[in-house]
Amino acid sequence: YEPVPASASDTFPPDFLWGAATSAYQIEGAVAEGGRTPSIWDTFCRTPGKVSGGDSGDVAVDHYHRWRDDVRLMADLNLSAYRFSVSWSRVQPTGRGPAVQRGLDFYRALVDGLLERGIRPSLTLYHWDLPQELESAGGWPERDTAHRFADYAGLVAEALGDRVDMWTTLNEPWCSAFLGYGSGVHAPGRTDPVAALRAAHHLNLGHGLAARALRATLPKAAKLAISLNPSAVRARTQSPADLDARRRIDALANRVFTGPMLKGAYDDDLLRDTARLTDWSFVHDGDLSITKHPLDLLGINYYAPSVVSAATDNRPDNGPDLREPRPDGHGESAHSPWPGANSVLFHRPPGELTAMDWSIDPTGLYDLLMRYTREAPGVPLMITENGAAYDDKPAPDGAVHDPDRIRYLHGHLAAVRRAMRDGADVRGYFLWSLLDNFEWAYGYGKRFGAVYVDYETQARTPKSSARWYGELARTGVLPEAGPDA
Numbered sequence: 001y002e003p004v005p006a007s008a009s010d011t012f013p014p015d016f017l018w019g020a021a022t023s024a025y026q027i028e029g030a031v032a033e034g035g036r037t038p039s040i041w042d043t044f045c046r047t048p049g050k051v052s053g054g055d056s057g058d059v060a061v062d063h064y065h066r067w068r069d070d071v072r073l074m075a076d077l078n079l080s081a082y083r084f085s086v087s088w089s090r091v092q093p094t095g096r097g098p099a100v101q102r103g104l105d106f107y108r109a110l111v112d113g114l115l116e117r118g119i120r121p122s123l124t125l126y127h128w129d130l131p132q133e134l135e136s137a138g139g140w141p142e143r144d145t146a147h148r149f150a151d152y153a154g155l156v157a158e159a160l161g162d163r164v165d166m167w168t169t170l171n172e173p174w175c176s177a178f179l180g181y182g183s184g185v186h187a188p189g190r191t192d193p194v195a196a197l198r199a200a201h202h203l204n205l206g207h208g209l210a211a212r213a214l215r216a217t218l219p220k221a222a223k224l225a226i227s228l229n230p231s232a233v234r235a236r237t238q239s240p241a242d243l244d245a246r247r248r249i250d251a252l253a254n255r256v257f258t259g260p261m262l263k264g265a266y267d268d269d270l271l272r273d274t275a276r277l278t279d280w281s282f283v284h285d286g287d288l289s290i291t292k293h294p295l296d297l298l299g300i301n302y303y304a305p306s307v308v309s310a311a312t313d314n315r316p317d318n319g320p321d322l323r324e325p326r327p328d329g330h331g332e333s334a335h336s337p338w339p340g341a342n343s344v345l346f347h348r349p350p351g352e353l354t355a356m357d358w359s360i361d362p363t364g365l366y367d368l369l370m371r372y373t374r375e376a377p378g379v380p381l382m383i384t385e386n387g388a389a390y391d392d393k394p395a396p397d398g399a400v401h402d403p404d405r406i407r408y409l410h411g412h413l414a415a416v417r418r419a420m421r422d423g424a425d426v427r428g429y430f431l432w433s434l435l436d437n438f439e440w441a442y443g444y445g446k447r448f449g450a451v452y453v454d455y456e457t458q459a460r461t462p463k464s465s466a467r468w469y470g471e472l473a474r475t476g477v478l479p480e481a482g483p484d485a
């Protein structure tokens, strides 16, 4: 893309939220403090070979002890909002029963620290860290987990509903279901396509039940949301076979969640594509009216588009997975995260890549914003994650220059502004991530932060992108890509 010069049309509305996002397991550390018990990510990190370098969130960036410094950093960046997640097993260690006060106290203090500085808290209840006890009882493939999630949502709402007014049930249920239970590159590391589809449905149901519990507890003005990672799927060619590959992935990446949530239905083509794996009898009467609970905001997490084609060797869609590890950004696994779509090949688009090997394409974000403007009419949109990993290194003077990240952010924010001009109701943008942190299966090897973290000393150094973003948050004017881009 070509950076465009700043003009009136590059000025965001004054009430547009400028945020940054994190999640509990990726930043908190202190995994055995305050009564917290292990989540599936603690277990997964201890399983040899699952996480690069044998890394874990045991210490992470020690946010549990350094949150006051981190809130100060946010204020220095002029942030008007901060998106964080609650560690379920800090609040309800076994996933059942009463809340642990010490767990809630941590989040209450954090929220009060944010409010004191005029930073609006956006709370996510579930960013992938299921209490291990619930996984041992079957995890998301079991229906009971959805009910446990709703109970937990009610407990947190009772404790923090007087001071948090933006509530997100789930972060990226696609990753929980299909990377957690399908390809196994995320916790709990199971590789069963049927379990993955069952998990997807129970995450949908858990979202709906939790939304009900939140509505019953929270003040009327509170906003209810979910954050999805919809895929901007493109067909490699316009051949019927490649277009059908795109349709299949669109069903498994996007419509498997937006169908139940926005329309109260699973699309027929999704049921047909997966019919040889399951008859979907785990969907009970009444479930789809629960999953369709009204949303006040739809959160969109976007990083990179996907390009797909159909294999030409007649491999069966429900047969053994024949593929080589593919450049689709979902980690390396012999198992597919796409149940019943083994004939679909993923391609790395030409052009520049980030350190994740993800391609850079702001048009994918524009397309998604326009799509959900059509498909979720009347539901305001929020970019709840966008950002990029780069191999950041401090210069001899200690400064961290990340012009590539500035260009990435600039391009994507220009796409957001363009979508807004074209009718998308976008209320805010949360940069992923405030700080360098534990990047799941990649461990500490991938840095997404606007703020650099020295993992030896835990020293925080704002990168040049942080200063750039802070200026944007202050003025609301999208500048030309500079200063060091």
Ligand code: PNW
Residues within 6 Å of the ligand: 023, 026, 171, 172, 175, 229, 301, 329, 330, 331, 385, 432, 439, 440, 448
């Ligand atoms: C999101 N994929 O994860 C998460 O919400 C964050 O916790 C994470 O750090 C961030 O994006 C960067 O990865 C994703 O394979 C992980 O498509 C994997 C995928 C997408 C999002």
